[in-house]
Each structure stands twice: as C-alpha cells, then as structure tokens.
Amino acid sequence: MSxxxxxxxxxxxxxxxxxxxxxxxxxxxxxxxxxxxxxxxGAVLLVIMPFIFTSNSALTIMNQMWITVVFALSYNMLxxxxxxxxxxxxxxxxxxxxxxxxxxxxxxxxxxxxxxxxPLFAGLFGMGLALIVGSFSTRNAxxxxxxxxxxxxxxxAACSVIIVAFFGGEEGISGDRTYAMPFFxxxxxxxxxxxxxxxFWVLLSAVLMYLWSRTPVGRMANAVRDNPERAEFLGYSARxxxxxxxxASGFFAGIAGGLFAINYExxxxxxxxxxxxxxxxxxxxxxxxxxxxxxxxxxxxxxxxQTVLSLQTELWAFYAGVLFxxxxxxxxxxxxxxxxxxxxxxxTGRAGTLVMPYxxxxxxxxxxxLAVSALVEMTFHVRHAATGDYDMTLFWTTFNSHSLLPWIxxxxxxxxxxxxxxRNMPELRAxxxxxxxxxxxxx
Amino acid sequence: MELILVNVIDGLVTGLLxxxxxxxxxxxxxxxxxxxxxxxxxxxxxxxxxxQISLALGFWMGLLLAPLIVGVLGAGVERYGLRRVHQYGHxxxxxxxxxxxxxxxxxxxxxxxxxxxxxxxxxxxxxxAFSIAGNSIPxxxxxxxFISVAIFIGLLYILxxxxxxxxxxAALSYPRTVEALGHNVPLIFMGVFGVGxxxxxxxxxxxxxxxxxxPGMAFVLGSIVFVTIVIGGxxxxxxxxxxxxxxxxxxxxxxxxxxxxxxILNGIGIVTPSNLEDNIFRDLWTVTSPQIADILPYILMVLxxxxxxxxxxxxxxx
Numbered sequence: 054m055s056x057x058x059x060x061x062x063x064x065x066x067x068x069x070x071x072x073x074x075x076x077x078x079x080x081x082x083x084x085x086x087x088x089x090x091x092x093x094x095g096a097v098l099l100v101i102m103p104f105i106f107t108s109n110s111a112l113t114i115m116n117q118m119w120i121t122v123v124f125a126l127s128y129n130m131l132x133x134x135x136x137x138x139x140x141x142x143x144x145x146x147x148x149x150x151x152x153x154x155x156x157x158x159x160x161x162x163x164x165x166x167x168x169x170x171x172p173l174f175a176g177l178f179g180m181g182l183a184l185i186v187g188s189f190s191t192r193n194a195x196x197x198x199x200x201x202x203x204x205x206x207x208x209x210a211a212c213s214v215i216i217v218a219f220f221g222g223e224e225g226i227s228g229d230r231t232y233a234m235p236f237f238x239x240x241x242x243x244x245x246x247x248x249x250x251x252x253f254w255v256l257l258s259a260v261l262m263y264l265w266s267r268t269p270v271g272r273m274a275n276a277v278r279d280n281p282e283r284a285e286f287l288g289y290s291a292r293x294x295x296x297x298x299x300x301a302s303g304f305f306a307g308i309a310g311g312l313f314a315i316n317y318e319x320x321x322x323x324x325x326x327x328x329x330x331x332x333x334x335x336x337x338x339x340x341x342x343x344x345x346x347x348x349x350x351x352x353x354x355x356x357x358x359q360t361v362l363s364l365q366t367e368l369w370a371f372y373a374g375v376l377f378x379x380x381x382x383x384x385x386x387x388x389x390x391x392x393x394x395x396x397x398x399x400x401t402g403r404a405g406t407l408v409m410p411y412x413x414x415x416x417x418x419x420x421x422x423l424a425v426s427a428l429v430e431m432t433f434h435v436r437h438a439a440t441g442d443y444d445m446t447l448f449w450t451t452f453n454s455h456s457l458l459p460w461i462x463x464x465x466x467x468x469x470x471x472x473x474x475x476r477n478m479p480e481l482r483a484x485x486x487x488x489x490x491x492x493x494x495x496x
Numbered sequence: 497m498e499l500i501l502v503n504v505i506d507g508l509v510t511g512l513l514x515x516x517x518x519x520x521x522x523x524x525x526x527x528x529x530x531x532x533x534x535x536x537x538x539x540x541x542x543x544x545x546x547x548q549i550s551l552a553l554g555f556w557m558g559l560l561l562a563p564l565i566v567g568v569l570g571a572g573v574e575r576y577g578l579r580r581v582h583q584y585g586h587x588x589x590x591x592x593x594x595x596x597x598x599x600x601x602x603x604x605x606x607x608x609x610x611x612x613x614x615x616x617x618x619x620x621x622x623x624x625a626f627s628i629a630g631n632s633i634p635x636x637x638x639x640x641x642f643i644s645v646a647i648f649i650g651l652l653y654i655l656x657x658x659x660x661x662x663x664x665x666a667a668l669s670y671p672r673t674v675e676a677l678g679h680n681v682p683l684i685f686m687g688v689f690g691v692g693x694x695x696x697x698x699x700x701x702x703x704x705x706x707x708x709x710x711p712g713m714a715f716v717l718g719s720i721v722f723v724t725i726v727i728g729g730x731x732x733x734x735x736x737x738x739x740x741x742x743x744x745x746x747x748x749x750x751x752x753x754x755x756x757x758x759x760i761l762n763g764i765g766i767v768t769p770s771n772l773e774d775n776i777f778r779d780l781w782t783v784t785s786p787q788i789a790d791i792l793p794y795i796l797m798v799l800x801x802x803x804x805x806x807x808x809x810x811x812x813x814x
Contacts, residue, residue: 138587189802196531197805199590200726204798207719211791216779327719331594338591373598381592382577385584426788429606437609 089484092260099252103245112244118356119255119310121152125337125348126262126323127305134266136278137300138199140330141206142306147325148181149307151220153314157228167236172311179307183300191295210326251312258305263345265301274298336375341387350388368433398488406486410481414474421470427463498629503748511635511744512644516699518650518724518736520692526668526731530586533593536718537600538693542566542700543709544604547615555618563697588668605711613709621805637657640702647698664688723797729810738808743793750789757783
C-alpha cells in the first residue's frame with residue numbers, strides 16, 4: 054500500500070505528498086484550513102431556519118436532517134478519517150437512543166436534570182458499547198473490521214427482538230420527554246423548542262468532531278488509514294489509534310441516537326438494524342468522505358430526497374439507489390468532492406467562464422433525466438396500477454399511460470436532450486481546461 | 497434417532513444451497529480481494545428470471561437459461577461497473593457492490609412488485625421420495641442435493657484438472673505473471689465473475705420454489721453467505737464447503753431441538769432466580785435455541801474473527 058510519493062521540497066526536508074491527479078487520492082481528505090467563518094454561518098443558519106420554514110412538518114424534516122448530520126459525521130470519523138468501513142454503525146446510535154429512552158422512563162432520575170443534558174448520557178452509552186466492541190474489532194482494518202462490524206450489527210439487531218427487557222421487542226419502547234426538570238422554565242412541549250435543542254447539540258458535536266480531527270489523534274487516524282505500517286514505524290500503535298477513533302465515533306453516534314429519542318419519543322428495532330447502518334453509509338458516501346463537511350451535505354441532500362421525493366413517487370428508493378451508484382462510479386469524492394473540484398477555478402478567477410457551458414450541458418441533461426424518469430414512472434404505472442386505471446398524472450399533466458403519444462413524447466425529449474448534452478460537452482471540457490490553467494504571468 | 501437423520505438431510509440441503517452461493521463468492525473474493533455484496537442479489541435475480549421463463553417454457557428451461565442470463569449480467573457488471581470503480585481502491589468497490597445490491601432489490605420490486613411470486617416446484621418432482629419414521633422427505637430436496645453436489649464436483653474438476661482451471665488458479669495468485677505469459681487476465685476475471693454469479697443464479701433457480709421468490713430473499717440470505725465464507729476462510733473453496741455445511745446443520749438442529757437457556761444454566765450450577773419477572777436478565781433465562789438459531793452463525797463468525805481472523809481454512813491474513 055505504499056502509493057505515497059516522496060518529494061523533496063525546497064528546504065531539503067522530505068515530505069510525503071499525495072498526488073491529487075491519482076484517482077484514488079480523490080477519496081482522501083484534503084488538508085483544508087478552516088477559519089471561524091463557516092461555523093458562524095452555520096450557527097446563524099441554524100437559528101434563522103425556523104423563521105424561513107415555519108410549518109411543523111418543515112421543523113420535523115429539519116430535526117431529522119440535523120440528527121442525520123451528527124450521525125453521518127460520526128460515521129465519517131470511521132470511514133473517511135480512519136479508513137474503517139463499518140456495516141453496523143446504527144447499533145451505537147440505537148443503543149444510545151434506547152439508553153436515553155430508559156433514562157426518560159426512570160422518572161426520579163430523569164426529573165433531576167434538564168432535558169438538554171440527556172444526549173450526553175446517550176453518547177456515553179454509545180461510547181460504552183464502542184469500548185467493548187472496539188476492543189476486539191479494531192485490531193484490523195479492512196475486510197476483517199467490516200465483517201466484524203456486520204456480525205456485531207446483525208447480532209445486536211437480532212437481540213433487540215429477543216431481549217425484550219431493554220429493547221422492548223417488536224413494538225420498541227417509548228417515553229415522554231416533558232418529565233425532565235424544566236430548563237429555564239421550558240418543558241420542551243413545542244416542536245420549536247426541540248428544534249433549538251437539536252440545533253445546539255448538532256453545532257456542538259460538529260465543532261467537537263472537527264476539533265477532534267485536528268488533534269494529534271485525529272491526524273494519526275489519517276496516517277493509519279493511508280499507511281498503517283509506516284505509522285507503526287513512527288512509533289504509533291495502529292490498533293490504538295483506530296480504537297480511539299472508534300470510541301469517539303461511538304460517542305457521537307450515541308448523541309445522534311439520544312437526539313432521535315428526544316425528537317420521536319419512541320425507539321424500535323428499526324433504529325439499529327442493518328438497513329439503517331446501510332443508509333448512513335449511503336448518506337456519508339453521497340456527501341463525500343474526503344472532506345469534513347461532506348457528510349453534512351450528504352445528510353441534508355439525502356433527507357430532502359427522502360422526504361420530498363417520497364411524497365412525489367413510490368420509486369424514490371430506486372432513484373436514490375441509482376444516484377448512489379452513479380456517485381460511486383463517476384464521483385467517488387461525493388458531492389463535497391464535486392464542489393471542491395471548483396476551488397482552483399475560483400482561485401484563478403475564471404470560474405465565471407464556466408457558467409455558460411454548465412447551463413448549456415446541465416440544463417438539457419436535467420431535462421433528459423426527467424424524461425427518462427417519466428418513462429420509468431410510466432412503465433411502473435402500466436405494470437402495477439389497478440386494472441382499468443389508465444390515467445396517471447405526471448409533471449402536472451394527466452394522461453392515459455396506455456396510449457402511445459406520451460411514450461413517444463418522453464422518448465423524443467430524452468433523446469433530444471441527451472443529444473444536445475453530448476453536443477455541448479466538448480465546449481464544457483474546453484472551458485474547464487481553460488478555467489483550471491493559471492493565467493500567464495501568475496503561477 | 498430418526499429425527500436426527502431427518503435433520504441431517506435438512507441441514508445438508510440448507511448447507512449445500514449456501515455452498516452454491518459461497519463458492520462463487522469466495523472465488524470472486526480470491527480474484528478481486530473484495531467481497532461482492534450484490535452476490536445474493538444475483539441469486540434473487542436467478543429465481544425471478546427462472547420464474548418468468550418457467551411461465552413460458554417450463555421449469556427445466558428456466559433452470560438452464562436463467563443462470564446463463566444471470567452470468568452474462570454478472571460479467572457485464574464486472575466489465576462496466578467494477579472495473580471502473582477498481583481504480584479508486586477497495587473501499588469504493590465494496591460500496592459499489594453494496595449499492596448494487598440495494599438497486600437490484602429496488603429493480604426487482606419495480607418489475608415484479610412486492611408480493612411473493614407463485615414460483616412452484618415442478619409437478620414431476622412434487623412427490624415424496626421416501627419417509628423416515630413418518631417424516632416424509634420430498635423428492636425436490638433430493639434433487640437439490642444432487643444438483644449442488646454435481647456442481648461442486650464439476651467446479652472442483654474444472655479448477656484442478658483442466659487447463660482452463662489451471663490458468664484461472666494461476667491468474668488468481670499471480671495475475672501479472674499470467675498476463676506476461678500471454679493470457680488475457682481481465683477476460684479471465686470477467687469470466688470468473690460471470691461464472692460465480694451464474695452459480696448464484698442456479699442456487700436461486702432451485703431455491704426459489706422452496707424458500708419463496710420475493711424481493712427480500714436476497715437480504716435474508718445475503719449476510720449469511722458472507723458469514724459463511726468468512727468462517728470458512730476468505731478465498732478457500734474447501735473452507736466454504738465446510739462452513740456451509742456447519743452453518744446448515746447448526747441452524748437446523750438449533751431449530752428442531754428446543755433447548756432452553758435455563759436448562760443449560762441450571763446444568764452448569766446456576767440456580768434460577770426466584771423472582772424471574774423482575775430480574776434484569778429475565779430474557780436471557782427464557783431464551784430458547786430456535787429463537788437464536790438464526791443468529792448463531794453471526795456469533796460463530798465474531799468468535800472466529802476474534803480468535804482466528806483468517807477463518808477455518810484461510811491461508812493468508814487479510
């Protein structure tokens with residue numbers, strides 16, 4: 054695995070650099086220097102969002118989004134920063150959530166502290182489980198780690214049906230968050246109160262996770278991910294470095310679980326089964342594992358796709374699957390990687406030249422994708438609608454899905470749109486090349 | 497005694513079915529070094545294709561054609577999907593197959609819907625072969641055993657006795673050298689992937705009528721197949737066989753003998769607490785073996801990975 058290149062830089066010290074043109078380097082975290090600015094913007098956004106989207110359902114979606122953000126960020130501590138692929142990450146969030154629920158139901162203890170403290174307990178329980186599992190699973194990275202995580206994940210998910218005392222069996226356990234000690238007179242009866250509680254924890258966890266990635270332990274996690282052997286020669290135990298990341302990740306996953314418990318007041322087996330673990334892998338990878346903010350984008354986009362698209366079509370999971378596969382195949386850096394590709398163009402000050410070519414290719418491409426999805430929807434309607442039900446509504450038009458005309462229109466639009474995209478592609482490539490070359494005289 | 501024999505046969509059927517899946521998976525693993533998460537999805541596709549073909553041409557044509565179609569699909573996935581993702585490294589490859597598994601499940605639901613398909617045992621095999629002390633053994637089970645054993649022998653023969661098998665084995669261990677000798681290694685890899693998925697397709701065709709042909713069938717068996725090859729040792733064909741049979745018998749026996757945890761605990765000298773309802777370990781005391789039969793393979797896998805990470809027959813440390 055020694056694909057790192059050694060280069061001598063000017064002052065004579067040897068440094069390892071990663072070659073950004075190498076395809077697999079796109080997977081790795083770029084070392085970006087952050088300022089305080091993104092955090093302030095994030096905090097302001099968190100505060101003003103409920104004033105823009107005031108409805109209760111919007112608040113629910115946003116809560117869901119922020120919880121997924123914490124969960125995805127904690128997952129990326131393993132996958133992106135530590136190079137550990139886990140197929141059972143939901144159990145740490147789930148166990149944290151179940152523990153929070155039990156604390157909620159222990160009325161005397163629960164009444165002795167305000168509700169905002171509860172996610173901390175959930176985090177500690179998630180961390181406790183991670184301590185136990187991590188003690189044997191972090192010995193190896195790679196396939197062995199992935200398989201142990203899968204095995205443990207399946208085990209705990211199966212136990213949740215058997216061990217009724219803790220997991221509540223099939224129906225799960227529920228509680229009431231309002232029994233906590235009032236927090237400055239607030240009993241968290243309203244959705245908006247819960248929103249700000251969640252926002253506070255999201256911001257706090259994100260800042261802590263970011264700071265963690267800047268500590269020596271966090272940096273060593275990157276080193277161990279890239280070249281465990283070399284890290285060992287430097288005197289660091291790869292196993293312990295992995296273990297610390299794993300435990301910290303379990304802690305933040307537990308916090309996500311605790312927030313879930315506060316929001317929904319019910320936890321079931323669904324919160325810790327393998328499907329949930331798969332979803333969080335999907336979310337994180339979609340956002341991009343190479344950058345710290347990748348999972349945040351992934352969580353926001355995925356939650357939107359899930360909630361908005363699932364209202365529109367039964368086939369949303371199908372589209373999500375296609376999107377995910379396309380991401381893995383064509384943009385392994387995820388959405389964050391896609392955004393960061395444009396940084397050089399902005400630095401040379403030529404990003405503006407990209408706008409027109411982008412419109413010329415992406416607009417017809419989007420139309421083409423919509424036309425193809427219309428074909429998919431029509432096929433689905435023909436196959437699965439009730440017999441005799443020929444009318445379907447798509448893009449605000451109602452038509453007969455068994456007649457030929459809509460099919461011809463959809464196919465024609467798709468072909469035409471993709472033809473235009475293809476024709477304008479060279480222009481975009483040329484514009485991309487010029488935008489990314491430094492101007493004469495500047496380097 | 498008779499019950500033991502019946503369970504041995506049942507476990508053998510389950511184990512050999514698992515083996516057909518794990519054999520392909522373990523071959524693909526030794527080739528690419530990556531677990532194919534979508535392997536069980538090809539098993540599901542095999543069942544669905546066979547059902548669709550059997551409607552028009554009957555069961556036997558389904559048994560013949562469905563694995564071929566699945567194999568061609570698998571080869572296509574390797575050629576146009578995995579080979580492309582390969583350049584990014586192992587983790588994206590694993591994630592790609594994971595995404596593919598999700599997509600195939602959605603695709604199957606899209607085409608055939610969410611309900612179970614009426615894919616049944618063909619009439620010619622729908623009789624009782626023999627019975628042991630009142631327990632009838634259907635002929636279809638014997639048929640499944642024969643098909644799986646035939647495939648195992650065929651696979652072993654091709655891999656160890658023929659020229660093609662030698663080249664494949666060499667290509668698995670030293671791809672560069674084999675390429676230098678003038679063989680088309682990417683084509684070999686594509687072929688192995690195709691054959692591996694076709695084997696999964698065969699398993700799907702013959703398991704579909706017994707275990708049911710529904711969109712969740714890949715999910716039910718998928719993770720057990722991984723567990724099998726991890727226990728057997730990644731990349732080892734014999735390991736896959738032993739582990740498949742082990743898991744087949746373990747789950748079958750655990751399901752048919754109702755062993756209670758309280759009996760075991762009493763047996764080793766722990767007395768049942770008097771107020772069991774209030775005890776926090778009450779669920780542990782009431783656990784029975786049929787309840788935990790399905791998670792026994794996972795327990796076994798975690799134990800194996802802790803104490804012998806290379807698996808039972810695994811040679812190298814991954």
